[in-house]
Amino acid sequence: MEKGETKSIKQLQGNLQTGLQGTLAVPGDKSISHRGIMFGAISEGTTVLHHFLTAEDCLSTLKAFQQLGVPITRDGDVVTIQGVGLHGLQQPEQPLDMGNSGTTTRLIMGLLAGQDFPTELTGDASLSQRPMKRVSEPLAEMGANIEVTDGHLPAIINGEKLHGVDYHLKVASAQVKSALILAALQAEGDSILVEKQPTRNHTEKMLRAFGADIETEADDVTITVHPEPQMHGITLNVPGDMSSAAFFMVAASLVPNSKVTLRNVGMNDTRTGLYSILKRMGGKISLSNEDSSGEPTADLTIESADLQPIEIGADEIPAVIDELPLVALLAAKANGISKITGAGELRVKETDRISAIVEEFHKLGIAIEELDDGFIIDGRQTWHLEDSQLDSHGDHRIGMVMAVAALLVKQPMTLAGADSINISYPEFFDDLATLISR
Numbered sequence: 001m002e003k004g005e006t007k008s009i010k011q012l013q014g015n016l017q018t019g020l021q022g023t024l025a026v027p028g029d030k031s032i033s034h035r036g037i038m039f040g041a042i043s044e045g046t047t048v049l050h051h052f053l054t055a056e057d058c059l060s061t062l063k064a065f066q067q068l069g070v071p072i073t074r075d076g077d078v079v080t081i082q083g084v085g086l087h088g089l090q091q092p093e094q095p096l097d098m099g100n101s102g103t104t105t106r107l108i109m110g111l112l113a114g115q116d117f118p119t120e121l122t123g124d125a126s127l128s129q130r131p132m133k134r135v136s137e138p139l140a141e142m143g144a145n146i147e148v149t150d151g152h153l154p155a156i157i158n159g160e161k162l163h164g165v166d167y168h169l170k171v172a173s174a175q176v177k178s179a180l181i182l183a184a185l186q187a188e189g190d191s192i193l194v195e196k197q198p199t200r201n202h203t204e205k206m207l208r209a210f211g212a213d214i215e216t217e218a219d220d221v222t223i224t225v226h227p228e229p230q231m232h233g234i235t236l237n238v239p240g241d242m243s244s245a246a247f248f249m250v251a252a253s254l255v256p257n258s259k260v261t262l263r264n265v266g267m268n269d270t271r272t273g274l275y276s277i278l279k280r281m282g283g284k285i286s287l288s289n290e291d292s293s294g295e296p297t298a299d300l301t302i303e304s305a306d307l308q309p310i311e312i313g314a315d316e317i318p319a320v321i322d323e324l325p326l327v328a329l330l331a332a333k334a335n336g337i338s339k340i341t342g343a344g345e346l347r348v349k350e351t352d353r354i355s356a357i358v359e360e361f362h363k364l365g366i367a368i369e370e371l372d373d374g375f376i377i378d379g380r381q382t383w384h385l386e387d388s389q390l391d392s393h394g395d396h397r398i399g400m401v402m403a404v405a406a407l408l409v410k411q412p413m414t415l416a417g418a419d420s421i422n423i424s425y426p427e428f429f430d431d432l433a434t435l436i437s438r
């Protein structure tokens with residue numbers, strides 16, 4: 001989609017008499033695609049990623065590692081990386097442009113903190129407002145020297161010799177944890193990292209598959225990293241992204257008469273919060289073709305259902321962090337009061353997702369109250385529309401959740417800034433259309 005494009009949702013809204021119907025394979029997982037490039041780059045030998053996510057965020061990672069001297073080629077969604085090893089990266093000639101990608105930025109900070117050259121990182125306007133001290137400060141405890149600008153990008157990473165740490169993370173963030181793990185691989189001595197809460201564990205699982213020596217205790221929050229592993233390239237099938245499947249799980253649950261099957265969706269249990277929440281709300285969702293040979297995957301079949309309100313607190317948040325705007329939408333159609341708390345991290349995503357959701361939901365006439373760390377929603381079957389022009393706030397996930405919300409009202413709706421979906425799911429509207437036009 002074109003930059004700044006306003007998309008009319010009218011045609012999609014007009015063809016919903018028989019609901020959403022059909023089968024879809026969503027694009028590859030964003031978190032795993034980023035990591036596949038990074039870990040392939042620092043391994044010896046060839047890594048091949050199938051079903052790589054060819055969206056802007058992961059392409060920012062691909063380009064950054066090419067600039068770091070790693071030979072990487074892409075043929076459609078197949079990416080081949082000729083690994084250069086943990087100490088084979090080269091100083092880039094230009095600053096690395098992180099685009100909109102928080103994952104690229106934070107993980108690369110950890111990796112480059114221990115290299116023997118300096119690197120400058122820049123990013124777009126949204127990324128340049130996101131907090132970076134949450135990474136640079138714990139890395140400093142390992143001896144890293146990272147200059148951030150008032151806590152933000154642009155940043156200069158002055159590569160240094162690092163030493164192992166025993167560190168308790170201050171935020172529940174897989175990005176911060178992953179940055180520390182990547183630094184710990186290059187440090188002198190072991191590192192012990194203790195998370196506040198378990199967060200997505202792709203870094204630990206994938207690094208082990210590449211040959212790294214990383215232990216996770218039975219408490220799921222204590223991680224020991226042994227440095228200087230012998231890492232080797234692998235071939236990896238990237239599962240479908242649960243966070244992209246989520247839009248159709250919610251759309252099929254809420255649009256009457258729907259039945260949708262989503263094939264080969266990643267079911268890592270640090271990511272399946274929406275699946276559990278939807279079930280608890282009374283959603284009709286079933287699994288088939290379950291496979292746990294690598295990252296677990298399954299086909300998901302979702303049918304429309306009458307939903308119950310729900311309460312969600314801090315413990316549940318990490319496994320559903322990126323899907324919380326969609327949980328808010330489910331709650332808006334479930335008769336009664338739903339409450340989501342402990343989700344203050346939403347305020348530091350691609351946009352402040354709490355205030356963006358409240359502003360957009362008010363346009364739809366949804367009774368939603370803003371909390372510092374979440375929302376209270378008084379769900380109803382019928383909303384009284386106040387404004388038919390929705391806005392993505394420049395945030396891919398807000399754009400897609402509002403497109404799904406537009407399917408639930410009769411008046412023709414538009415979505416401003418619809419192009420933001422290119423960050424994680426460029427084919428979103430095409431895929432949605434295949435479930436609607438028959």
Ligand code: S3P
Binds near residue numbers: 030031173174175178
């Ligand atoms: C991600 C971690 C999460 C998530 C983001 C991707 C990752 O961010 O919101 O979309 O790939 O590690 P935080 O670590 O900031 O919670």
